[in-house]
Structure formats: structure tokens, C-alpha cells
Amino acid sequence: MSLILTIFALVFVTQLISWIGQSVLLELAYALYLRLFHSSTDAQLRKLKIELLNTKSEMLQTSAQDHFAKWAKLRRSVDKGLADLEKLNSEVAAKKSAFSFKFNTAIWILTTGVQFFVGWWYRRSxxxxxxxxxxxxxxxxxxxxxxxxxxxxxxxxxxxxxxxxxxxxxxxxxxxxxxxxxxxxxxxxxxxxxxxx
Missing domain, CATH: 4.10.280 (MYOD Basic-Helix-Loop-Helix Domain, subunit B)
Structure with a gap:
């Protein structure tokens, strides 16, 4: 591809990324990354949320005065589920933070970094x-x-x-x-x- 078209394509891709929004691309790429490489964590997180909602719903329907033993057991289950969910969410947040740094670095290199390199490499052309x-x-x-x-x-x-x-x-x-x-x-x-x- 000639230099004139290469530069135009690089500038166009950079502008396209700014139109779409880097945060939108990050969310899409992270969702794909989770499904491909950490599908078990993603499935475990969804399953835990569903179980927690069901248990909490059952606890709210149970009278604390009439069925205290059942309500206390459900309450401990909800507390344990919340603790597990918080732990899993912190793991996912750490993964997302690391992925975000790598993704933003890759986007910068593929757009701005390549433009700087092409400008430097062909500076006399x-x-x-x-x-x-x-x-x-x-x-x-x-x-x-x-x-x-x-x-x-x-x-x-x-x-x-x-x-x-x-x-x-x-x-x-x-x-x-x-x-x-x-x-x-x-x-x-x-x-x-x-x-x-």
C-alpha cells in the first residue's frame, strides 16, 4: 500500500476509535475476553448472583419471629453469599484493571504510536x-x-x-x-x- 493511503488509513482508524469511544471498545473487548478466557469465573459470578437473589427473596418471605431458625439459616447463607460475591467481584475488578491497562496501551500503540513511528520513519520522504x-x-x-x-x-x-x-x-x-x-x-x-x- 502506498504511503499516502497508509497514512490516511492510520488517521481514519484513530478517528474511528475516537468516534466509537475507547471506553465502549474496552467494555466490548473485556466482555469477549471474559467469555473466551475466563468463562468459568463469569459463569460462577452469574450463578452466585442468582443464588443470592433467590436466597434473599426466600429470607424476606420468611417471618423472623415465627420461623427464626429457618430465617437465621437463610440470613447466614445470604451473608456468606455476599462475602463470596465481594471476593469474586474484587478478583474480577483486578482482572479488569489489568486488562484495561493492556488494552489502552495496545490501542495507543496501534494508533498514536504507529503514527509517530511512520512520521519518524518517513520524515525525509x-x-x-x-x-x-x-x-x-x-x-x-x-x-x-x-x-x-x-x-x-x-x-x-x-x-x-x-x-x-x-x-x-x-x-x-x-x-x-x-x-x-x-x-x-x-x-x-x-x-x-x-x-x-
Whole structure:
């Protein structure tokens, strides 16, 4: 793949991750991670919650005055279940914290880190050349910092791609908002015509 498309793809993936949200991706990846690698812990946690709810429901239905022995036994069972649930939740929280750190590091490396590396590796390369005299004396800025004169550098191309993608995002959001508002106006117009007839 050419340098121009590689840089555009890297910038697009970075922007896509920011649109979706890193926390949303983290939750999806963590749920998948739990199901694939820690399915027994996940199943044990769900089973414990269900048992705890059932026992607590039964305890609430049992009169503490009339059936004290049964109520006390259920109460001890609920207390033990809560302690087990708290212990399991702390284990899951520790796993999630470790996974979160690794996931965020991987996302940073795959997006920002790769962009820095590509910018550094191709710092003296031209992404493409401009026709002579298009930008006059400002042409040197497009090749900033190390690309040959009359060319567009990797850093400038990354900034241009990011700007174009952000403008595209704004245009799509504005179009979606205007089409949504037009649909609401049409629906209100149809409701008004039904009321008049």
C-alpha cells in the first residue's frame, strides 16, 4: 500500500476509535475476553448472583419471629453469599484493571504510536509532489520539517487527513440532524392534516 493511503488509513482508524469511544471498545473487548478466557469465573459470578437473589427473596418471605431458625439459616447463607460475591467481584475488578491497562496501551500503540513511528520513519520522504509555484513562498511549509522542497511531508499529510475526516464527520452529523428534523416536520405536518380533516 502506498504511503499516502497508509497514512490516511492510520488517521481514519484513530478517528474511528475516537468516534466509537475507547471506553465502549474496552467494555466490548473485556466482555469477549471474559467469555473466551475466563468463562468459568463469569459463569460462577452469574450463578452466585442468582443464588443470592433467590436466597434473599426466600429470607424476606420468611417471618423472623415465627420461623427464626429457618430465617437465621437463610440470613447466614445470604451473608456468606455476599462475602463470596465481594471476593469474586474484587478478583474480577483486578482482572479488569489489568486488562484495561493492556488494552489502552495496545490501542495507543496501534494508533498514536504507529503514527509517530511512520512520521519518524518517513520524515525525509515526500508523500507526493506539488506542481511548482502552486503555493509560492509558502510551499516550504508543506514539506516541513525534513521532506524535499516542493513536496508534502508525512506530518503535514497527517494533519490534512485528520482535518478532512473531522470536517466529513461534521458534515455527516449536520446532514443527519437536518434529515431528522425534516422527518419530524413531515410527521407533524401529517398529524396536523389529520386533525384538520
Amino acid at each position: 515526500a508523500v507526493f509532489y506539488l506542481p511548482p509555484g502552486w503555493f509560492g513562498p509558502l510551499g516550504w511549509w508543506l514539506s516541513f520539517p525534513f521532506a524535499p522542497a516542493g513536496s508534502v511531508s508525512v506530518g503535514v499529510w497527517q494533519m490534512a487527513c485528520k482535518r478532512v475526516i473531522k470536517i466529513g464527520e461534521r458534515v455527516v452529523k449536520d446532514l443527519a440532524a437536518s434529515s431528522h428534523s425534516m422527518t419530524e416536520v413531515q410527521v407533524e405536518g401529517q398529524e396536523d392534516s389529520k386533525k384538520d380533516s
